Amino acid sequence: MGTQIRDTGDRDHRIAQLRARMAAVAGVPSREDGLNVGLSLPVPRRAVTTMGDCPALVVECISQVTQSGGYVGVVGWPDLCVAAIERMEQLVLVPDPGSDPLGVTSVLVEGLDLVVCHSRVPLTLSPVRARPLLGRLRKGKAALVLVGLDVASPALRIDAHISEIRGIERGRGRIDALDIDVRMRTRDGRPARETLTIGRAREHLRAV
Template identity: 50%
Template structure:
């Protein structure tokens, strides 16, 4: 962090084998969280990544995001625990390598999909193993990541035909490593029907319970 003109924050999240990212991911991720000192490849799904950042920082951890200038942090409550480097310059791997030494989660994104050669990845992987962070790579694939997580939106809640607003989404999240697991996770709150109402949850006439805004957007 000194190379970035700042100080490494004092870790708060417990230094266990995994970084917890909330109850909703517990049944999908091996060990219930993201593996520390290891690389997880994640699909380019902003809502999924922001949910993880929000969960970790809300629990007292610190997160860094490298190379994602258009990512919205509106759903992240503890922004003071996020270090964003939207333009990492010509060597984003080095920037990520500095951050993994002191944070709990580091997200490294490249604009295009690239395969990082073993020679180029070696210095970064060495820092990952010596640090304490879980490193998420988006579009940038290192050789043999420990885990691969993909997210695919399967539905929206709170909007009907010509009426309503998007207040939540369903996403199928799959994690593949030593084993493969998947589940549909709801971000935000799904509308609930009145016990006497026969209407569909997506009907514009359905009585909706109070909803909070969508947790993550591009």
């Protein structure tokens, strides 16, 4: 399964664990502008994307990155179901980042390809609070996705919800696939909308 970094109560020890994990997976930083997560628009590297709380889409994005050989970190989301992801060894999971989730996230963005930082309570980060994290982000290669957190002028906003559950009939059946309605908007206002089907009835992304 994925590497789990647990809260030991010692912040320095936890940061040391994270840095050791980064050293084990870090390669030559890519200078690509975008990271393919299976959507029509890539999520930008070295920049912030905000995403609505749609766990199915997050897991699909993680799976797309790991299948392509990338490494992913997830901070502050202990109940995110990642069991279906095939390459669990490419995950760094920090379900309980303690009192400093942004500090933990800032370490992960130094060496991973995708980092997801989740907050149970909706929160907008002030420029002062976000500045150290953004500074680390620009020096690395990661695409940072915030769920439940917001910043001023993110590079990309993604809103998503499950629009259809396939396979369920009246009184019988089981879920075969999910249709997820995805809406995106870049910082310069360029919109995109598509439907992503996940599961056995999987289809290509459909623009609408």
